Amino acid sequence: MKVLLLFCLLTLGSSKPYQPINIMDLMKSYDIMMADSDEDEDDDDYDDEDCPAHCRCSPGVVQCSDQGLISVPEKIPEDTVMIDLQNNDITEIQEDDFKGLNKLYGLFLNNNKISKIHPKAFRNMDHLRLLYLSYNLLTEIPANLPPNIIELRFHENNINRIQKDAFKGLRKLHVLELGANPLANSGMELGSFNGLSTLYIGIAEAKLTEVPKDLPASITELSLDYNKISKVEVEDLMRYKNLKRLGLGFNQIRSVENGSFTSIPNIHEIHLNHNRLKKVPPGLGSLRFLQAIFLHGNKISNVGFNDFCPKSVSIKKNPYSAISLFANPVKYWNIQPATFRCVISRRGVQLGNFRKK
Numbered sequence: 001m002k003v004l005l006l007f008c009l010l011t012l013g014s015s016k017p018y019q020p021i022n023i024m025d026l027m028k029s030y031d032i033m034m035a036d037s038d039e040d041e042d043d044d045d046y047d048d049e050d051c052p053a054h055c056r057c058s059p060g061v062v063q064c065s066d067q068g069l070i071s072v073p074e075k076i077p078e079d080t081v082m083i084d085l086q087n088n089d090i091t092e093i094q095e096d097d098f099k100g101l102n103k104l105y106g107l108f109l110n111n112n113k114i115s116k117i118h119p120k121a122f123r124n125m126d127h128l129r130l131l132y133l134s135y136n137l138l139t140e141i142p143a144n145l146p147p148n149i150i151e152l153r154f155h156e157n158n159i160n161r162i163q164k165d166a167f168k169g170l171r172k173l174h175v176l177e178l179g180a181n182p183l184a185n186s187g188m189e190l191g192s193f194n195g196l197s198t199l200y201i202g203i204a205e206a207k208l209t210e211v212p213k214d215l216p217a218s219i220t221e222l223s224l225d226y227n228k229i230s231k232v233e234v235e236d237l238m239r240y241k242n243l244k245r246l247g248l249g250f251n252q253i254r255s256v257e258n259g260s261f262t263s264i265p266n267i268h269e270i271h272l273n274h275n276r277l278k279k280v281p282p283g284l285g286s287l288r289f290l291q292a293i294f295l296h297g298n299k300i301s302n303v304g305f306n307d308f309c310p311k312s313v314s315i316k317k318n319p320y321s322a323i324s325l326f327a328n329p330v331k332y333w334n335i336q337p338a339t340f341r342c343v344i345s346r347r348g349v350q351l352g353n354f355r356k357k
């Protein structure tokens with residue numbers, strides 16, 4: 001069940017233009033989770049008079065999006081599990097804004113103007129799993145985040161620094177979205193990610209010049225697209241042995257040091273499109289589970305016979321489903337067809353520019 005929920009959450013993704021989140025869809029996964037758990041929900045009748053001004057209420061859910069609110073409404077019922085405050089003009093979260101809401105499961109504050117969160121604002125939120133703060137004006141990670149959070153989103157704020165132990169104690173965190181913040185490598189203090197066993201970390205559209213080396217070793221998915229990373233070295237990926245998907249597209253990568261990928265043997269998908277590579281990164285043929293490698297939009301001028309597939313048939317490799325090489329200066333007619341001997345079908349290799357006659 002957790003895996004299913006995580007999948008739903010990931011597909012919500014970090015899509016660039018702001019898209020409102022459908023709380024009722026999330027409510028369904030909440031219901032499924034709750035049906036799984038032993039807790040008995042008492043079905044008390046819902047009293048409409050309990051609904052705060054400017055909000056619509058249904059059992060457990062308070063929806064106050066798109067109301068031009070400048071602060072969190074008062075008198076939110078104590079049995080609320082989801083609060084939708086997206087698309088308002090809230091500037092600050094005060095100490096008692098969510099006081100007594102101990103059953104809260106999801107809190108959606110994305111697309112407001114929040115620059116300040118009181119350090120005690122999230123106290124006693126032991127059931128909170130989803131906290132969305134994307135598209136706000138935060139400059140740092142709020143203090144005292146609720147301990148059982150699964151998903152934390154800060155996409156497009158002004159965060160330029162992550163202090164040591166910023167996420168301490170969040171042992172259940174699976175998804176951490178930090179993309180589209182002015183974060184440089186120097187802005188992440190050593191130990192920023194201490195104590196996390198996160199599965200997904202997103203730091204795309206930031207100011208990174210190298211792969212951060214101090215992320216949790218547990219990550220299976222890392223998105224670093226749209227940064228200014230100029231190279232990949234052996235020590236960069238050493239910690240991330242569980243990595244399945246690596247996003248490094250739209251950077252300025254000129255070289256990938258031989259051996260960089262040996263430490264990520266479980267990798268399924270690598271995005272290196274739109275960089276400055278002059279050759280296919282070394283070592284792809286020995287990545288048994290690698291199914292998709294995106295190299296389009298580089299400066300690759302030459303593709304060797306063993307660049308993608310194992311040299312010997314005795315080395316096991318699952319076949320590729322996708323290799324993209326278009327928009328490179330390589331003369332495609334010079335590539336030997338057997339270079340792609342370990343691809344599922346011809347359609348899996350994208351060489352040309354998709355132009356149809």
Ligand SMILES: *[C@@H]1O[C@H](CO)[C@@H](O)[C@H](O)[C@H]1NC(C)=O
Nearest residue numbers: 257258259260262281282283
């Ligand atoms: C990369 O390293 C491996 C193992 O040390 C070696 O066999 C291989 O020839 C190297 N490849 C390149 C392109 O230098």
